[in-house]
Amino acid sequence: MENNRQQKMDKDGMKAYNTRLILSNIIRGQSISKGELARITKLSVVSVSRITDDFIQRGLIELVDSEQQGTLGRPSKDLRLNDQALRAFVIYVERDETYLGVVDSTGRILDCRTLTVHVSDFGVDDFLLFLRDEANRYFMERPDLQVIPIISVIVPGIVDNAGGFVRFSSMLRWQEVPLASKMEKLMPEFRFLVENDIKAVAVAEMYFGDSRAFSDLVVLNVGDGIGAAVIINNEIYRGQNNIAGEIGHIVMNQVGRLCECGQIGCLQTDIAEWAILQEATGIRSDFTIEEVFSSYIDREEWALKLVTKVVTGISLAINLVAMAYSPEVIILYGSLVYKFPILRKLIKDHYRSYINEYAKENFSLRFSRYDHLGHLVGGAIQAIIENF
Ligand SMILES: [Zn+2]
Structure with a gap:
């Protein structure tokens, strides 16, 4: 029996x-x-x-x-x-903005709504109530968009995707949040998946990106935080506790700047958007990230130094993932990369001089075709496949 x-x-x-x-x-x-x-x-x-x-x-x-x-x-x-048959509703939570969207199985974003909301101003439970209300309002307003009964929630930080937990997100200031089970109590008609933001982008790249013919990829995110997602043999490589790829918190400079994770001199304290701004505001208190790069184009001395340092930091991060995972393609992604063509050009022109000699020919460097909504696409595909 x-x-x-x-x-x-x-x-x-x-x-x-x-x-x-x-x-x-x-x-x-x-x-x-x-x-x-x-x-x-x-x-x-x-x-x-x-x-x-x-x-x-x-x-x-x-x-x-x-x-x-x-x-x-x-x-x-x-x-x-049949692109009409399988559509998923996805939620992507960022530090200052939350996105709700519906994506079909061909990776098309059919609709997306941006909510400006500072997550850390809320307690976790209040924020999740807010999410439930916004999701329900969305469904009321778009009854034409029928979706599958699984919702992906994408967050920055370390997640236990099998257990539906957010272990630690320095950006959202969340720790040990049983996100899937909490949302399933609030919206019992749905099952919830939880995924890390960069890993969701890597899924989008693996299914629809220009490098989808390759089986070993690394997506390196350079934006509000720094992190990588690794695809080996067409599967996300998660490692123990899903930590593989969290390179932003590798200490590179023991006498560097304090990181939001509590360590000193993490990789991201040189190249994350907030870190660049922190350094620039030592010159003038109201600099924006756009002004940093326009000052570089105007050849202002301080901006030349600062942006050169950022390009070096990103190049070192490329070398780090090239050596650690030896992928066929490294795809750069993230707000800094897609907002500033000058940064893309500088990286393309200079990164090779930071790559170990024997790794130089091992991989090609590409830029993601996705802007910040790549997260929604990857999350949707995971939900659609999980639906079977
Ligand atoms: Zn850190």
């Missing part, structure tokens, strides 16, 4: 695993044949057909003529997602 139940659970687990595997490859391929799916997943064509026929019956995917010629001159068929 016990054995039978175990066997049934194993069989169900395997079926769910294969279903997700097929779905994730259809999402990545955008338009793909059964034969190609079988080749990638190493499942038999019969197993692939069993799963995809079920998808077709449920209206989740459709058959379209392939560009490639089939046997006997008949056009062969490819599988394509």
Whole structure:
């Protein structure tokens, strides 16, 4: 009896695993044949057909003529997602802004709403009540956007994604928050997933980015905080407690600046947006980050020094992830990178001189196609796959 139940659970687990595997490859391929799916997943064509026929019956995917010629001159068929069928509602919580959006399975953001709200002004429970009210208001106002019953919440910091916990977020000032279970009590019609912000972007890059043909990627975030997300063999590498990639808090300079995590001289105290501003306001108290870079373009002495130091810090971070994970591609992402073309140019021109000689040819450096809403896209895809 016990054995039978175990066997049934194993069989169900395997079926769910294969279903997700097929779905994730259809999402990545955008338009793909059964034969190609079988080749990638190493499942038999019969197993692939069993799963995809079920998808077709449920209206989740459709058959379209392939560009490639089939046997006997008949056009062969490819599988394509029905982009109307699977849509996810996603919440991305940042220090000063929270985003609510609906994303479809092709990675398109159908709608996004920005709430200006300073999270640390609230207690956690009050903030989550606020989130529930805003989400419900959103659903009332957009009844046309039917969504799946799983919601991803994306946050900066260390999260236990399996347990739905936020372990520590220096940016939000949250510690040990059982986010998923709290939200499920407030909105019992949904299941909640919790993911780290950079890892969510890495998922978006893996499915829809220009580097999606590669299987080993690192996304390096340079913005309000510094962090990396690592994809090895087409999967997020999480390490123990999901900490892999949290390089922003590696101490680089023991006599450096105090970090918001409580250590002195973390990597992010040289290159995070807040750290650059802290240094600039030593010159004048009301500098904005835009003025720092325009002063650089105007060749003001202090800005030349400060921006050069930032470029060096980012280059050292690139070398760090190149050596630690040896990816095929390193993708730079984050507010500093997408707001300031001059910074992108400086990094491109100078980073190689900071890379170890034998790692220089190992990877290519690219810039993410996503602005700050890449988080929503990655979170949505995780929820859509988890829905099966
Ligand atoms: Zn730190």
